[in-house]
Amino acid sequence: MSTLTAGEVVARMKANHGMAWSERSRRDTYKFGGPETVVKGIATAMFCSYQELEHAVAAGCNMIIPHEDTFWRDDDVVTTVSGDPGYAKKMDFLREHDMVIYRMHDNVHALGNRDFTYIGLARALGITQYETTTLHHFQLPETTLGEMAATFQKRLGDKALRVVGDPKMKMSRLQLGVGYATPNVNSPDVDVVVSGELQETDGALDDPEYVLDANTLGIAKGWIMLGHHISEEQGMLEMAAWIKGFVPEVPVQLVKVDEPFWVPK
Amino acid sequence: MHQISRRRFVALTAAGVAVAPLPVWGSAAVPPVTAQEIVDRIQKSIGGEWNNPKSVDGFKAGDPSAAVTGIVTTSLATLDVLAQAVKAGANMIITSEPTYFSKGDTPVPMVRRPGAGRPPVAGTPGANAAPAASATPPEPPPLVPGPPDAVFTGKSDFIKKNNLIVWRFSDHWNARTPNPFAQGLVDAMGWTKYANGDATQVNIPAMALSALATHAKTVLKSRGGMRVVGDPKLAVRKVALLPGTTPVEVAIKVLPGADVIVAGEVREWETVQYVRDTFDMGGKKALILVGRVVSEGPGMQACAQWLKTVVPEVKTTWMPVVDPYWRPTL
Numbered sequence: 001m002s003t004l005t006a007g008e009v010v011a012r013m014k015a016n017h018g019m020a021w022s023e024r025s026r027r028d029t030y031k032f033g034g035p036e037t038v039v040k041g042i043a044t045a046m047f048c049s050y051q052e053l054e055h056a057v058a059a060g061c062n063m064i065i066p067h068e069d070t071f072w073r074d075d076d077v078v079t080t081v082s083g084d085p086g087y088a089k090k091m092d093f094l095r096e097h098d099m100v101i102y103r104m105h106d107n108v109h110a111l112g113n114r115d116f117t118y119i120g121l122a123r124a125l126g127i128t129q130y131e132t133t134t135l136h137h138f139q140l141p142e143t144t145l146g147e148m149a150a151t152f153q154k155r156l157g158d159k160a161l162r163v164v165g166d167p168k169m170k171m172s173r174l175q176l177g178v179g180y181a182t183p184n185v186n187s188p189d190v191d192v193v194v195s196g197e198l199q200e201t202d203g204a205l206d207d208p209e210y211v212l213d214a215n216t217l218g219i220a221k222g223w224i225m226l227g228h229h230i231s232e233e234q235g236m237l238e239m240a241a242w243i244k245g246f247v248p249e250v251p252v253q254l255v256k257v258d259e260p261f262w263v264p265k
Numbered sequence: 266m267h268q269i270s271r272r273r274f275v276a277l278t279a280a281g282v283a284v285a286p287l288p289v290w291g292s293a294a295v296p297p298v299t300a301q302e303i304v305d306r307i308q309k310s311i312g313g314e315w316n317n318p319k320s321v322d323g324f325k326a327g328d329p330s331a332a333v334t335g336i337v338t339t340s341l342a343t344l345d346v347l348a349q350a351v352k353a354g355a356n357m358i359i360t361s362e363p364t365y366f367s368k369g370d371t372p373v374p375m376v377r378r379p380g381a382g383r384p385p386v387a388g389t390p391g392a393n394a395a396p397a398a399s400a401t402p403p404e405p406p407p408l409v410p411g412p413p414d415a416v417f418t419g420k421s422d423f424i425k426k427n428n429l430i431v432w433r434f435s436d437h438w439n440a441r442t443p444n445p446f447a448q449g450l451v452d453a454m455g456w457t458k459y460a461n462g463d464a465t466q467v468n469i470p471a472m473a474l475s476a477l478a479t480h481a482k483t484v485l486k487s488r489g490g491m492r493v494v495g496d497p498k499l500a501v502r503k504v505a506l507l508p509g510t511t512p513v514e515v516a517i518k519v520l521p522g523a524d525v526i527v528a529g530e531v532r533e534w535e536t537v538q539y540v541r542d543t544f545d546m547g548g549k550k551a552l553i554l555v556g557r558v559v560s561e562g563p564g565m566q567a568c569a570q571w572l573k574t575v576v577p578e579v580k581t582t583w584m585p586v587v588d589p590y591w592r593p594t595l
Contacts, residue, residue, distance in 0.1 A: 047538050050545045072539035073513055080514050084521075086539075089546045150593040160492045162590040180534065186366075186374065186414055197533045199510060200557040200589070201341070202321070202368040208558070208589040209341060210366045210416055216344040217419040225590075228533035260533070260541045261492040261554075263592070264478035 002249040006063055006100040007035025009042065012246045017107060018114070025106040031070040032091075033100025039063040042252040044240040046233035048101055050090055055255040057097050064101045065239070067108060067117070067232055068179075076103075104239065109181070116242065117178040120235025121226075125152055125194070127174065137189070138174040145169045145192060145222035152194065158230050160261035164211045165192075165222035179232045185223050186210055192222035196231030230259050295578050297332035300357050300430045303576050304329070310575050311437050320436045321363070325370045326421070327430030333357045336581040338569040340561035342431055344420055346584045351427050353582060359568065361435045361446075361561045365417060369408065370433065372421040376411035438568060439509070445571070446508040449563030450527070453484050456504075466523070467504050474499040474525060474551045481527065485559050486585070489592035494540045495551025501525040508560035513539060516552075525551040529560030559588050 014021045022028065031048065041061035045052040048066035056064055071078050071087065081087045094101070108116055113135055122128045122138070130138040140148075146167025153161050170191075177183050177195030185193045185207040193207065200208050207223050214221040237254045244252040304324075308315050315322075335355030339346045342360040350358055363370045424431065438445055447464035451457060459467050472480075475497035482491050505523035507515065513535035520526060520543065531537060531554065540552040562585050569583035 047534070049538055050542045068534045069538070072517070072535050072542070074535065080517050081539075084517060086543045086546050086548060090542065146593065153593050153595055157595070159595060161592050162489055162492075163592055164589045167591070180532070186416065200530055201362040202510070204367055205374070206363060206366045209343060209363070212589055213344045213366075213420055214416045216348075217416060219415060219419075221416075228537075260494050260537050262494075262497065263489075264475065264482045264491055264493060 002039070004039045004247070004249045005035060006030070006033060006037045006039055006102060009039060009063065009243070009247055010035065010102055013104070013107075013243065016242070016246050017111070019107075019110050019112065022106050022110060026075055027069075027105040028103050028107050031076055031101040031103055032094045033063075033098075037063070037098065037100035039100065039250055041250050042240075042243060042247065043255045044104075044236040044243065044252070045255050046229055046236055046257075048103070049257065050086075050093070051257045052255050053090070053093060053097075053099070055257065057099075059253060059255060060251065061253070061255070062097055062099045064099065065104050065243070066101065067103070067105055067236060067239075068228075069103070070101055108235075108239065115178075116235035116238035117232045118176060118235065120233075120238045121176060121178055121231055123238075124156055124234040125176075126155055127176075130174075134189075136176045136183070138176065140172050140174055142170055142172040145171050145224075148174075148192065148222070149224055152224065152226070156226060156230055156234075158226055158259065160227055160259055160263050161230075162225045163223065164208045164225075166215045169215065169220040169222055171220065171222055177231075178235070179228050182207070182225075185221055186214075191220055192224065194224045194226065196228040197225055227259055227261065229257075298576065298579055299330050300324075300327065300333050300432065301329035303333060303336070303357065303579070304432060306575050307434070307572075308437075311441065313437070313440070315437070317436070321368065321370070322433050322436050325360075325364045325431040325433055326372065326424045327356075327428065329430065331356070331428065331430060333430070333576075333579055336569075336572060336576065336579055337584050338434075338565045338572065338581065339584045339586060340565045341558045341586045341589075343586060344423060346586060347420075347423060347427070347429060349584055350429070355580070355582065356428055357430045357432065357579075359432050359434050359565075359572070361433070361438065361565055361568075362558060363433070364431050365420070371410075372417060374411040374414045374417055375408040377406045377408060434568065438564070445567045446561055446564030447506040449565070449567040450506050450508055450560065452567070453563040454481065455484075465506050465519075467506065468502055469504055471500045471502045473497065474501050474553075477501055477504075477525065477527075478553055481553060481555060485555055485562065486588065487555060487559060488588040488590060490554075490556030490559055490588045490590035492554045493551065494537060495525070495544050496549075499524070499549055499551055501551060508564060510557055511536065516540070520550055524549065525553060527553045527555065527560075529557040530554060556588060556590060558586055562586060 043056035043061035045066045048070035175190045179196040182195035182198040184205045337350040443464040501524040507528040516536040566583040572581040
């Protein structure tokens, strides 16, 4: 049996990163277990939900490398949840299966044009070949917002996708975002923004209201929110392939779960 | 609920209809009321301090000294809502959310520096959450006016041309007890008789989560903004109502005492995952998200009712906002 440790896996991720690795990230740290934990198998995951932990264990993996938080807060500070029964249950599960969690967030987004989340999402949306020389910008064959949204929904199986904008508006210039990193829809060189989520109002730019008013003025703009989970889970496949390239000793795989939402009829 | 067509909107903008009619004061027995006087009355009725510099409430457009011909309340003063107000002869709009597409609510877009995008937010790339090496983090670059934007300009021009006055009423309306946004939702859902002082917690006769979601969708005329976490067959009785936006700390505090949270919006990487995990670990809990703007509609309907008592001489109407979201069906 391999004696590979989590610390060795993290060291290899740093060595193979190729960009400035942020040592000071509060996000990219151990959330459970530590560098000394012996690794039987590695699972990349979008979140570190209970379901993803169960899937990982079922697949023989005890090291989880999730993109997002484990204890329901971006900073994983547990003061607000330490009394929650769910927290105790999750901790018990982690202990029982001798797991180790190392989050990879900031150092994924620091990869620039190699950022797994953007590459994976473009692949899943089927738009990779349309990327322009501007990072995360795509020039698609002209279509309508309605057709575009329907196509993306079919490709992702995204039941809870949400769209703002007149479905008949013509669209071709797309800017991609992931997770909560949703670019402003008012860029003059963008017709439609496709991303994960963003607050509706009271932000730096309230895109839904902007799109509604743009459409009223006859200006073609559209906004497609795929959901945070679906928008970034795709790229965890790329992250698994990357890790596999320098960790041959143990199996490495993506553990997927369904999007968290269902929608009423 | 109807939207003004683009053609109709253009007609409103271009033609002489544009200027709101002057108030008809009958035999001049009733003196005109200015927007500022209406705000003064609202402030007096609400009470408390109105000098919090962090509050978003206040005039966002128009002349506070202008006579008010009619009031429209809404959760979002879209161009569509503004055009309907003009059509109805109202020139004062009271909104719970921003008019100019940001918390800053300025009629021209503001950027951190010319050409800069959104400032980093927690949970995004760029917002590298490392603590600064020194004790004092560097000041963000100041906000400066960005390049002209046709949508900002179009909206600002429409407001000017029609002499509209926009006043934001969010923090102070939200601070009332019982919470008017929650109470509005309770009333809209037909649960008035179950409310017991605190409108944010209501015990209803048990129903399946799926039935509750469908009921909410119908009542709120939701198009595509609604999303649900949890077992559709779960019997729910204790409902927590959290309209607007809710941080995860509040959700964590509220969920143990409720079967289901009905919220406007939350962060998906925090509250949605918390409820999902709770459910997956055997907790009989659920979350219904209806959308932030939609969730505040009934609260602004209640605001219109309340204003009738504060400004009885001016006609006040609630304008619902059409759910901004739609979705194709798989």
